[in-house]
Amino acid sequence: MIRVYPLRKDYTDDQITAFPLQVVGHNAGEVFCIKPVTDSTRWERKQLYDHELEEIHPWYYRNWLVEDQILVEYAPGKKCGMYRFTYPAHAVHRILLSPVDKWVLNGNGEISGSSLYHGDTKVYLYGQFDSPYDGALTFKDGVVALKYAISYISVAAAKVSFEQELAGKGFAEIEETARAAWHRIMNQISVEGGTEAQRRAFFTALYRCHERMVNISEEGAYYSGFDKQVHADVRPFYVDDAAWDTYQAMHPLRMILHPHQEEDMLASYVRMYEQSGWMPQFPRLFGDHACMNGFHSTIIFLDAYRKGLHIADVEKAYEGMKKNALQATMLPWRNGRLTWLDEFYNHNGYYPALRPGEKEIIPEVDTFEKRQAVAVTLGHSYDDWALGKLAKELGHDSDALLFEKRARAYMNLWNAEKEFFMPKDEQHHWIDIDPGWDGGPGGRDYYDENNGWTYQWQVAFDIPGLIQLFGGRERFERKLDTLFHAELGRQRYQFWAKFPDATGLMGQFSMGNEPGFHIPYLYNYVGKGWKTQRMIRSLLDIWFKDNQFGIPGDEDGGGMSAFVVFSSIGFYPVTAGEPVYTIGSPVFSKVVVHLENGKDFTMVAHNCSAVNKYVQGVKMNGKERKDLFFTHEELVNGGTLELEMGDKPSHL
Amino acid sequence: MIRVYPLRKDYTDDQITAFPLQVVGHNAGEVFCIKPVTDSTRWERKQLYDHELEEIHPWYYRNWLVEDQILVEYAPGKKCGMYRFTYPAHAVHRILLSPVDKWVLNGNGEISGSSLYHGDTKVYLYGQFDSPYDGALTFKDGVVALKYAISYISVAAAKVSFEQELAGKGFAEIEETARAAWHRIMNQISVEGGTEAQRRAFFTALYRCHERMVNISEEGAYYSGFDKQVHADVRPFYVDDAAWDTYQAMHPLRMILHPHQEEDMLASYVRMYEQSGWMPQFPRLFGDHACMNGFHSTIIFLDAYRKGLHIADVEKAYEGMKKNALQATMLPWRNGRLTWLDEFYNHNGYYPALRPGEKEIIPEVDTFEKRQAVAVTLGHSYDDWALGKLAKELGHDSDALLFEKRARAYMNLWNAEKEFFMPKDEQHHWIDIDPGWDGGPGGRDYYDENNGWTYQWQVAFDIPGLIQLFGGRERFERKLDTLFHAELGRQRYQFWAKFPDATGLMGQFSMGNEPGFHIPYLYNYVGKGWKTQRMIRSLLDIWFKDNQFGIPGDEDGGGMSAFVVFSSIGFYPVTAGEPVYTIGSPVFSKVVVHLENGKDFTMVAHNCSAVNKYVQGVKMNGKERKDLFFTHEELVNGGTLELEMGDKPSHL
Known part of the structure; x- marks a missing residue:
């Protein structure tokens, strides 16, 4: 099951991305769900209790769905990700989509959708399956790949990210890009x-x-929850901080490791003040959360x-x-x-x-x-x-x-x-x-x-x-x-x-x-x-x-x-x-x-x-x-x- | 600090013994306390927060009292144990005794005492220090050893155990006997x-x-909490079981590993029935605890x-x-x-x-x-x-x-x-x-x-x-x-x-x-x-x-x-x-x-x-x-x- 979160990061450049199913799940705020299955079970009836996390890194994840015998793999990009499902040969190869979001499917493998987060913030998705499927999202091939990107601006903006990060790239290439990015970070110490x-x-x-914090800028623009507007700005806009929790050690650590990123974050705080009239306490995607x-x-x-x-x-x-x-x-x-x-x-x-x-x-x-x-x-x-x-x-x-x-x-x-x-x-x-x-x-x-x-x-x-x-x-x-x-x-x-x-x-x-x-x-x-x-x-x-x-x-x-x-x-x-x-x-x-x-x-x-x-x-x-x-x-x-x-x- | 528990086992033959200070302490039921210190602090004022457990085995234990710089070592016997305290050279070498129990000290290093457990069961101690001390239990030597045994019958009975297990033996010998006993047990699998x-x-x-269970027999006799009498009997008498907890796996495991010991335990249950008129639920030292x-x-x-x-x-x-x-x-x-x-x-x-x-x-x-x-x-x-x-x-x-x-x-x-x-x-x-x-x-x-x-x-x-x-x-x-x-x-x-x-x-x-x-x-x-x-x-x-x-x-x-x-x-x-x-x-x-x-x-x-x-x-x-x-x-x-x-x- 894919769960796409609006603000879950698994990539180093502090860009938004989806994060896959977790062993210890917290599902607050998930906006899109996608499940690979081997039967025609309806969404509500299919509980995927029987998964085993086989490997997990910030840049690669592999999960084994025991009962359905489906291998699920994932590699993240900055504002995007790629899933690969390997089904058993002689089974139905099917994908279920969460019933609550607006999905648009066309015949050529494209998928898009939008969903509301926190009751006031739109999240958009654009993606492509790599193999043909019928109207019930049943696939012929035993290996099905899905690439997708998300945006807070529009499906079109998600598609721009898709083109830049994913188009023409295979799983191994996306994984390697993510791996290299994380290794740079980890090798700093x-x-x-x-x-x-x-x-x-x-x-x-x-x-x-x-x-966290998370950079939600998309190609020179960002959606701000502090005035509910899209702004053109080349400087990265960061959200999702919890000052009460992070002033003691997290910000000080970043001032050592990534002072320029910290400067961008503080500049984001200033813009939030300008947009909302108040310096935020816990700046989130949707605006300030006065925690x-x-x-x-x-x-x-x-x-x-x-x-x-x-x-x-x-x-x-x-x-x-x-x-x-x-x-x-x-x-x-x-x-x-x-x-x-x-x-x-x-x-x-x-x-x-x-x-x-x-x-x-x-x-x-x-x-x-x-x-x-x-x-x-x-x-x-x-x-x-x-x-x-x-x-x-x-x-x-x-x-x-x-x-x-x-x-x-x-x-x-x-x-x-x-x-x-x-x-x-x-x-x-x-x-x-x-x-x-x-x-x-x-x-x-x-x-x-x-x-x-x-x-x-x-x-x-x-x-x-x-x-x-x-x-x-x-x-x-x-x-x-x-x-x-x-x-x-x-x-x-x-x-x-x-x-x-x-x-x-x-x-x-x-x-x-x-x-x-x-x-x-x-x-x-x-x-x-x-x-x-x-x-x-x-x-x-x-x-x-x-x-x-x-x-x-x-x-x-x-x-x-x-x-x-x-x-x-x-x-x-x-x-x-x-x-x-x-x-x-x-x-x-x-x-x-x-x-x-x-x-x-x-x-x-x-x-x-x-x-x-x-x-x-x-x-x-x-x-x-x-x-x-x-x-x-x-x-x-x-x-x-x-x-x-x-x-x-x-x-x- | 020594804490002597009435029923804490650290020896293989299922005999009672003292157990030393634990990292994760439970002090319910402790009956004697002895503390080595390097000053004249009164009992109530001396909190030994600053100890570090350096080594622990069933047969040997070493604890370091950081502030007082005292090394505490312990080796257990069946119904007895030996402590060794190594003080810093130029400090006061002193022992504090818990103020609540009846201690008897004579000039030649002997120590004995009795204490009431559970309000109805007497526990006796007999021991010997190996070096001279003054009336305030202050020692000349920088290394002080204490050997002791406990009994539920009398100080004299404790002394019998002392003579049999400890007399004439040094720390290394006692430790080695305990080590060998535990190795026999551990090597069974x-x-x-x-x-x-x-x-x-x-x-x-x-x-x-x-x-558990714990054999409380002492040289052909045992004190039973089930009729509050001392019985002469060569068959070991076991107490301290929790049938609701142990019937599922603990007794079955013992039936594989130690069937003769299990037979002795069941024979103990029968004697408890004979002594009290009821088959016990949770037989303890003091009688049945209907848990x-x-x-x-x-x-x-x-x-x-x-x-x-x-x-x-x-x-x-x-x-x-x-x-x-x-x-x-x-x-x-x-x-x-x-x-x-x-x-x-x-x-x-x-x-x-x-x-x-x-x-x-x-x-x-x-x-x-x-x-x-x-x-x-x-x-x-x-x-x-x-x-x-x-x-x-x-x-x-x-x-x-x-x-x-x-x-x-x-x-x-x-x-x-x-x-x-x-x-x-x-x-x-x-x-x-x-x-x-x-x-x-x-x-x-x-x-x-x-x-x-x-x-x-x-x-x-x-x-x-x-x-x-x-x-x-x-x-x-x-x-x-x-x-x-x-x-x-x-x-x-x-x-x-x-x-x-x-x-x-x-x-x-x-x-x-x-x-x-x-x-x-x-x-x-x-x-x-x-x-x-x-x-x-x-x-x-x-x-x-x-x-x-x-x-x-x-x-x-x-x-x-x-x-x-x-x-x-x-x-x-x-x-x-x-x-x-x-x-x-x-x-x-x-x-x-x-x-x-x-x-x-x-x-x-x-x-x-x-x-x-x-x-x-x-x-x-x-x-x-x-x-x-x-x-x-x-x-x-x-x-x-x-x-x-x-x-x-x-x-x-």
């Missing part, structure tokens, strides 16, 4: 050492980091700016983000103008919360997503910090002062007695909750998806300030220790019934959701790097294996895989927005990253092994250093980071 | 082929299959009888089981006399259920475990079937007729319209529930731990009868297909909040709980062996890896690991109580099982590989056969089973 399993897990993660809380494009733009990327119209970007910060509601999963809650925030520096059981009276609040009062305050503190820093970089000094002040909002919700960020009501009184349990599904009255144990650490932009709140380095360290060992206080299934996103648990720490990623690196900020080193190795070993368990939570557009790529190489960008990395414990003994500027960044870990996971010494470009930090500049200048590894903790 | 990971998973499972439903010793005894084991006093066993069947309540998690519900069952052939929301009026019903009305009916149908067959074997013909009739009770709850076993009320009316969801936590109003999708198949003793209920082989097969692909109808976390035991999900099939084990083999009974073969390979591959994810649900005393051992070798005892095995798909190309009778059973799978998982042909002792079944007699006579494997399904 070379590794030595580690186990085969670690290398597999690493390159699988690296592959996943190329899933989660905060709007962390602020952090991504600051990060890119400080890392020396060229942002096409940075003032326009700043204008859009400032408008978001001051004129848009902070309510989770909501776009739109300020509400009473936002006015309250602007005056008081925190989002006010309801007491347990108290009825919501603000009509704009999403009935499921709730106020997320603590999470909103922490998230927008980070946004305001980033805006303040960017304002300063751009010379908007009074803005800088305003946002610097706003960035300290997080302190208003620190409850020193509880040692948690806790909610307050409108009268500035603490609301006495159990931060590990209260707040309804996902703790959303106060936190979001994770509980207060995770939100305790959401001040990545001001770690010294956070350490101070905890009362010093030792208490900060103890609290980190406690986090990784704390009891849930109930059965795990009871906990997950309320916090289903808090997967990959170690104590109260969740490896399976983005707000946790930077936490294991925080030991580095209190002189206990060995605890970071041990924890990172342990987390990679437990949660990111090369097997069917895959990853411990939502991939979320590369967010989680970027954690794996960074951590396996041996460092991590704890504070997105600061051009600084902190060192963990690499699983490889040598890693070379070939940069777009022609230079190589090299990481060498002498004596690195499963046992030798503790950093004994650090050199950058041959010079010893006494801490576990280095800069983006050192990296992109082709620096060489040397680590001496050993089996006992050192005091670095 | 030799395998060729498969991957290293499959061999690791297999031998880990085989190890786990030796966890789950049914009392499947019936099935185990029948199975052993038919497989030619010598049951010491089979008439006495039968007497006890008949008494259980006719005079004991069937209520889950309850011992005791008949209730009104049991009388109802005896007259009407099913356990009556309450309608959703209906209030319980029978006082004996456990408020959490509920009636489990469908599960009870299915479980006792199996018990009655086994008792009927055993009665026949023993010549109790009128009993045989009675129990054969009772064994058909399951048919009373088959709802042909729904194709599920469904509950009925007292008036013989169906209760219209969603069998996949209703019944409260674990579906316990009607089912138990799993939902109706699993209980649909709980007629392993009459598969032809079950096929008939489904309306024939094709519908039976389709329903199996559906089971493995059916939607949960809700988010997984919502499902697990109600059915936390239904882990290892594939569709509505649960690999993580005992009632599921035989289900993938049922395709063999409708001529679709290839679907069994594919499913078994897939289940082993997904759920039983050689990594930290371990097993997908409760181990339950070897129940789950026995499934892995059987399935990896290539066959399974679908109907415990019938001396017959059905063939799946071995992961190994050759397996030899060395039997106690001196013969070898050999399984050869020609061309077996990850791809060649389908059985193309079967030979037993060189003779071709046309089905996928063979007998226990063929196995214990040293038969050779030859399978021809291929990559395409055959019609065997």
